[in-house]
Amino acid sequence: xxxxxxxxxxxxxxxxxxxxxxxxxxxxxxxxxxxxxxxxxxxxxxxxxxxxxxxxxxxxxxxxxxxxxxxxxxxxxxxxxxxxxxxxxxxxxxxxxxxxxxxxxxxxxxxxxxxxxxxxxxxxxxxxxxxxxxxxxxxxxxxxxxxxxxxxxxxxxxxxxxxxxxxxxxxxxxxxxxxxxxxxxxxxxxxxxxxxxxxxxxxxxxxxxxxxxxxxxxxxxxxxxxxxxxxxxxxxxxxxxxxxxxxxxxxxxxxxxxxxxxxxxxxxxxxxxxxxxxxxxxxxxxxxxxxxxxxxxxxxxxxxxxxxxxxxxxxxxxxxxxxxxxxxxxxxxxxxxxxxxxxxxxxxxxxxxxxxxxxxxxxxxxxxxxxxxxx
Ligand SMILES: Cc1cc2nc3c(=O)[nH]c(=O)nc-3n(C[C@H](O)[C@H](O)[C@H](O)COP(=O)(O)OP(=O)(O)OC[C@H]3O[C@@H](n4cnc5c(N)ncnc54)[C@H](O)[C@@H]3O)c2cc1C
Numbered sequence: 026x027x028x029x030x031x032x033x034x035x036x037x038x039x040x041x042x043x044x045x046x047x048x049x050x051x052x053x054x055x056x057x058x059x060x061x062x063x064x065x066x067x068x069x070x071x072x073x074x075x076x077x078x079x080x081x082x083x084x085x086x087x088x089x090x091x092x093x094x095x096x097x098x099x100x101x102x103x104x105x106x107x108x109x110x111x112x113x114x115x116x117x118x119x120x121x122x123x124x125x126x127x128x129x130x131x132x133x134x135x136x137x138x139x140x141x142x143x144x145x146x147x148x149x150x151x152x153x154x155x156x157x158x159x160x161x162x163x164x165x166x167x168x169x170x171x172x173x174x175x176x177x178x179x180x181x182x183x184x185x186x187x188x189x190x191x192x193x194x195x196x197x198x199x200x201x202x203x204x205x206x207x208x209x210x211x212x213x214x215x216x217x218x219x220x221x222x223x224x225x226x227x228x229x230x231x232x233x234x235x236x237x238x239x240x241x242x243x244x245x246x247x248x249x250x251x252x253x254x255x256x257x258x259x260x261x262x263x264x265x266x267x268x269x270x271x272x273x274x275x276x277x278x279x280x281x282x283x284x285x286x287x288x289x290x291x292x293x294x295x296x297x298x299x300x301x302x303x304x305x306x307x308x309x310x311x312x313x314x315x316x317x318x319x320x321x322x323x324x325x326x327x328x329x330x331x332x333x334x335x336x337x338x339x340x341x342x343x344x345x346x347x348x349x350x351x352x353x354x355x356x357x358x359x360x361x362x363x364x365x366x367x368x369x370x371x372x373x374x375x376x377x378x379x380x381x382x383x384x385x386x387x388x389x390x391x392x393x394x395x396x397x398x399x400x
Contacts (some may be wrong), residue, residue, distance in 0.1 A: 030314035032094040039090060042074050043098040047105035054106035057224035058366045061217070064224050065186055067109040068116070068144070071102075078140040080121055080253070085136035092320035095253060096260045096313060103264025104271075107370045108224035110261055112146075112183035118254035119145035119191040123204045125250055126243035135204060138189060146187035147254065148178035148205075148230045156378045158193075165194040165201075171238040172196055172203075177214075179229040185213050190230075194237065202243040210235040221369035251320035255331045259313040262338035262374035265367060266306050269345035272363045273299065273352050280356075295352055302345050309337035329391060336384040339374040346371035 027033075032040050050067045057064050071077060080095065081087025095117075103110035120139040124132045139145065149158040165172035174194050184190070190205045205211075214229040277290040277299075289295060316330035349364035350357045357364045375381045 030093060030311075030318050032097050033091055036088075036090060036094040039076060039079060039094055040097050040101070042076060043101045046070055046074060047101045050102065050109050051105035054108070054224075055363070055366060057106065057108060058370075061223040061226065063112070063183065063186060063226045064106060064109045067106060068112060068183070068186075069142075071109075071113060072142050077117065077120070080117055081124060081136050081139060085124060085133060086140060087136070092251065092253075092256050092317035093314065095256065096317045099257045099260035100264040100267065103261045104267040105264075106224075107261060107265055107268075107373075108222050110264060111222055111225040111227075111373070114254060114257035114261060115147050115182040116145045116187075118252060118257060119147045119187075119189070121253050122147075122191050122202075123189070123243070125252075126202055126246065127204065127241075128244060131204070131241060135189065143188040144183065144186050145189050145191070146181050146184045148181045148184065148190045148192045148232075150178060150180055150378060152177055152179050152229075156380050156383045158378045159200065161193045161195055161200055163194050164198075165196050165237050168236065171236050171240075171242070174232045174235045174237055177229055177231050179216065180227040181230045182225045182227040184228050184230050185226055192232075192237065196242075203237040204241040204243070205235065205237060206241075208235070220372060221366070222373045249325065250323060251327045255328075256317060256320050258374065258377060259309070259316065259331070259334035259338040262335070262342040262371070263306070263310060263313060265342040265371045265374070266302075266309070266338070266345040269342065269349045269364065269367045269371065270299075270303065270306065272367060273345070273349040276349070276353055276357070276364070289352060295348075298348050302341065302348055305337070305341045305344065309334065309341045312337055329388070332379065332384045332387050335374070335379070336381055336388070339381050342371040342374055 079088040079090045083089050099110055099114055102113060120135060123135040127135060151162055154160065154162050163174065163176035165174045188207055190207065191202060192205045193200055193202050210233050212231040214231055216229045217226050277295060278288065280289040282289055312330065313334040316327065316334040319327040319330050346364065346368040350368050353362055353364050356362055
């Protein structure tokens with residue numbers, strides 16, 4: 026029977042492709058975390074598989090791959106190597122966003138660039154703007170052929186290998202998106218020595234008098250549309266939760282408590298906590314899959330669903346990783362334990378915009394500050 030919230034049958038081979046690639050990425054994830062080197066070979070393998078281009082609209086040579094498949098694929102990649110998944114979500118989000126938001130000839134250009142293997146990144150968050158990354162504070166000033174931007178965007182995943190950036194700035198006081206090709210006016214400041222997602226290399230990008238070209242300016246949106254960054258974030262966390270539960274189960278089955286001679290997996294406290302985390306994960310998954318269904322039919326409910334899905338998925342990733350640490354005991358506290366990296370990686374989803382606090386403010390605002398009080 027067809028699962029209405031799962032990948033459509035004709036797209037399942039893409040999920041299989043992602044599963045095979047993810048198995049390879051998992052092998053190097055720990056090493057990438059240690060060296061904090063960008064997993065460029067993983068990103069190239071994703072492109073070479075045809076997956077990147079499959080997300081393009083059919084009119085631009087793609088397959089219009091559904092959000093239901095996208096969510097499943099992101100989750101598989103994130104369980105294996107969340108840094109790879111994070112950069113990939115930003116890459117697909119920036120490229121698909123530029124194709125969707127640009128005038129047709131520019132959209133075609135970006136579609137061809139994505140299909141040709143060029144890399145994309147988002148430079149949206151500002152040091153002074155924090156979570157409100159869709160409301161830039163930096164003004165671009167009028168210049169020949171466009172506008173000039175001087176300022177910094179930070180935590181730009183995969184920026185060092187990007188050929189094109191999705192950038193926003195205030196133009197005459199109005200938040201405006203541009204596609205910007207990497208050039209000498211942009212410097213990457215190496216701030217990314219982080220606790221988790223270390224190989225995502227989400228550096229600060231310093232723009233000095235960078236030209237935002239008139240012909241790469243995205244016109245104001247005329248219609249509502251979902252986006253791959255918003256939809257992807259919940260699945261990054263679901264993948265990390267999967268990895269945490271896998272590590273926990275494997276440890277609990279293999280570890281005998283020395284004083285009782287019983288396997289850790291037989292402990293009632295652990296069994297109950299695991300059952301709770303698992304149930305929360307299934308709930309977060311259900312909300313996330315429904316969010317993708319709404320995105321696939323471009324339903325207005327997509328936005329609140331995105332916020333709820335992200336909130337639940339971020340929490341379950343952190344809870345699962347926390348339980349993994351507690352179940353692992355001192356062994357889990359060692360850097361050699363798999364759960365150690367997963368625990369650090371699990372913190373990122375909560376912080377990424379919109380942060381869990383901002384998501385809660387939005388949901389509360391919908392419930393309390395609107396006439397009909399529906400979220
Ligand atoms: C791993 C990772 C990858 C990222 N990748 C990218 C990327 O590719 N491109 C990009 O543009 N950005 C990226 N970001 C940036 C990210 O999406 C956020 O915009 C950024 O982290 C927010 O700034 P901040 O962390 O300094 O938090 P701040 O916004 O300064 O938040 C500090 C605290 O204040 C709370 N807070 C902030 N605003 C509000 C509010 N309005 N109401 C209530 N509470 C609030 C927050 O919840 C938090 O607790 C990435 C971040 C991370 C961690």
